[in-house]
Amino acid sequence: MGNYFQPEIECASREEIRAIQNERLVKQVKHVYDNVPMYRERMDEMGIKPEDIKSVDDLHKLPFTTKDDLRDQYPYGLLAKPLEECVRIQSTSGTTGRRVVAFYTQHDIDLWDECCARAIVAVGGTKEDVVHVSYGYGLFTGGSGLNGGSHKVGSLTLPMSSGNTDRQIQFMTDLGSTILCCTPSYAAYLAESINERGLRDQIHLKAGIFGAEAWTEEMRHDIEDKLGIKAYDIYGLTEISGPGVSFECEAQTGMHVNEDHFIPEVINPVTGEVLPDGEKGELVFTSISKEAFPLLRYRTRDICILSHEKCPCGRTHVKMTKPLGRSDDMLIVKGVNVFPSQIETVLLNKGYAANYQIIVTRVNNSDNLEVQVEMTPEMFSDNVSDITAKEKELVAALKAMLGIYADVKLVAPKTITRSEGKAVRVIDKRNLYQN
Amino acid sequence: MGVKQISIFVENKVGNLAAVAKIISEAGVSLASISLADTKDFGVLRLIVDDAYNAANALRDNDYIFAITPVIAVETDDAPGSLYKILTLFEENNINLEYLYDVSSGKKSNNAVLVFKVDNIDKVEELLKSNGVKLLNQEDI
Numbered sequence: 249m250g251n252y253f254q255p256e257i258e259c260a261s262r263e264e265i266r267a268i269q270n271e272r273l274v275k276q277v278k279h280v281y282d283n284v285p286m287y288r289e290r291m292d293e294m295g296i297k298p299e300d301i302k303s304v305d306d307l308h309k310l311p312f313t314t315k316d317d318l319r320d321q322y323p324y325g326l327l328a329k330p331l332e333e334c335v336r337i338q339s340t341s342g343t344t345g346r347r348v349v350a351f352y353t354q355h356d357i358d359l360w361d362e363c364c365a366r367a368i369v370a371v372g373g374t375k376e377d378v379v380h381v382s383y384g385y386g387l388f389t390g391g392s393g394l395n396g397g398s399h400k401v402g403s404l405t406l407p408m409s410s411g412n413t414d415r416q417i418q419f420m421t422d423l424g425s426t427i428l429c430c431t432p433s434y435a436a437y438l439a440e441s442i443n444e445r446g447l448r449d450q451i452h453l454k455a456g457i458f459g460a461e462a463w464t465e466e467m468r469h470d471i472e473d474k475l476g477i478k479a480y481d482i483y484g485l486t487e488i489s490g491p492g493v494s495f496e497c498e499a500q501t502g503m504h505v506n507e508d509h510f511i512p513e514v515i516n517p518v519t520g521e522v523l524p525d526g527e528k529g530e531l532v533f534t535s536i537s538k539e540a541f542p543l544l545r546y547r548t549r550d551i552c553i554l555s556h557e558k559c560p561c562g563r564t565h566v567k568m569t570k571p572l573g574r575s576d577d578m579l580i581v582k583g584v585n586v587f588p589s590q591i592e593t594v595l596l597n598k599g600y601a602a603n604y605q606i607i608v609t610r611v612n613n614s615d616n617l618e619v620q621v622e623m624t625p626e627m628f629s630d631n632v633s634d635i636t637a638k639e640k641e642l643v644a645a646l647k648a649m650l651g652i653y654a655d656v657k658l659v660a661p662k663t664i665t666r667s668e669g670k671a672v673r674v675i676d677k678r679n680l681y682q683n
Numbered sequence: 684m685g686v687k688q689i690s691i692f693v694e695n696k697v698g699n700l701a702a703v704a705k706i707i708s709e710a711g712v713s714l715a716s717i718s719l720a721d722t723k724d725f726g727v728l729r730l731i732v733d734d735a736y737n738a739a740n741a742l743r744d745n746d747y748i749f750a751i752t753p754v755i756a757v758e759t760d761d762a763p764g765s766l767y768k769i770l771t772l773f774e775e776n777n778i779n780l781e782y783l784y785d786v787s788s789g790k791k792s793n794n795a796v797l798v799f800k801v802d803n804i805d806k807v808e809e810l811l812k813s814n815g816v817k818l819l820n821q822e823d824i
């Protein structure tokens with residue numbers, strides 16, 4: 249049996265959880281109908297009144313919310329509380345460069361922090377611990393989420409943010425960090441660096457909470473071995489709150505969804521039909537306790553499976569698998585959202601043909617982004633150093649656009665694979681999504 | 684004047700050089716020299732042929748990216764000595780040398796051939812001639 253931050257909720261009976269959900273959903277639907285024109289219009293169009301939603305059984309009657317809706321309603325369209333009651337925004341990049349902005353009241357921040365506190369306690373965190381947060385701080389939810397959770401637990405919180413590996417390792421050894429929170433690829437990189445410097449016996453880490461990007465079991469074992477810790481997964485998204493929508497327990501067999509705040513459903517992404525437990529489909533969340541930015545049936549585009557099987561940890565909340573895939577073409581490379589259209593823009597700006605291919609690989613647990621570009625007569629020179637200079641310019645422009653390094657490879661014309669006349673733009677060889 | 688060099692973009696893949704050689708020979712063009720300047724991922728293949736026009740057409744038909752550049756070819760029976768002499772001349776006369784290579788085979792003699800890419804071909808040719816360096820024409824190679 250494990251440790252719990254809020255045992256009365258985390259280990260409540262299914263009937264108790266259902267009762268909480270019923271009560272909160274009914275209240276939330278009314279709140280949203282009264283305050284968000286988009287939802288009111290949609291429900292009116294569908295002929296649904298807030299009174300028609302009496303329990304979770306009626307959830308399927310509600311309209312979906314998509315990423316496009318968030319874009320269309322930017323920035324205030326989905327706000328359900330007066331701005332003066334909001335205390336924070338967080339943001340994430342959208343598909344066309346338009347960002348998603350989420351609003352939080354103090355109540356929303358508190359419940360988000362509590363969700364992260366549950367995750368920290370689940371991996372063995374107590375007030376005795378030193379929680380080393382190497383997620384990015386700022387608009388990205390990773391840093392502030394785990395930071396808030398760690399405060400709730402009462403642990404000493406190190407707001408390291410990402411980057412500056414030397415300083416990360418120095419604080420880790422000097423201040424005795426015990427729980428590391430960051431992206432799995434950064435954890436793998438830190439593990440590598442610590443071992444290279446022969447400092448493995450000077451760190452005191454016991455556990456890690458790693459999320460915001462997909463990772464494999466192989467990578468988990470690798471990080472665990474190299475750092476001598478237990479590595480746990482955490483899931484979340486800005487639209488719903490941030491990390492801590494679900495988190496892994498000691499069983500390490502899926503993530504418990506904080507069902508008292510977020511109701512998960514799995515749907516057929518094509519028909520929208522709700523699928524039973526154990527079936528693979530698109531994960532959908534309804535926020536039932538958030539005030540400022542409560543989304544109904546938000547389609548995450550993550551492909552998952554839900555399981556209500558009893559967990560040895562004692563928690564009763566439903567478990568979800570890691571995302572097994574995505575229903576759109578966005579790539580997450582090194583924890584950063586990468587869209588093929590961004591790469592295309594840079595190529596065209598730099599005078600290249602938009603004939604390119606993105607190849608993502610993972611070598612030694614680190615993502616590698618390669619952009620293959622077809623050579624053009626304009627680009628060519630009889631002098632190799634002229635070509636490599638242009639290549640470097642392109643690498644710099646891609647870095648400025650994407651925020652991460654991409655390896656450029658110049659290839660001969662007409663060599664990029666075409667499938668039925670249509671060029672294949674993305675080849676993801678990471679094999680992140682295990683079935 | 685100078686000699687016409689064909690530079691071709693090639694990926695660093697096994698068989699790519701052979702493929703170019705095949706296209707050139709099928710066009711009835713004979714290859715005088717071949718040299719490769721490469722990086723990790725790609726190379727620039729530099730050819731000197733007897734018929735640059737036909738070679739260019741054949742390459743274009745096969746979707747190659749290439750450029751035709753005038754270069755200076757020099758024949759010598761003492762490559763290190765000649766090279767030293769020429770580089771000294773370039774230095775003394777502020778000639779910017781972009782690159783040079785050695786094709787080590789002459790069609791009409793057994794001497795070595797050195798190829799230079801410079802900015803001002805005519806001026807450099809005059810300079811070399813007046814210093815007794817033997818320059819080659821396209822058909823000499």
Ligand SMILES: [Zn+2]
Nearest residue numbers: 497559561563
């Ligand atoms: Zn569990």
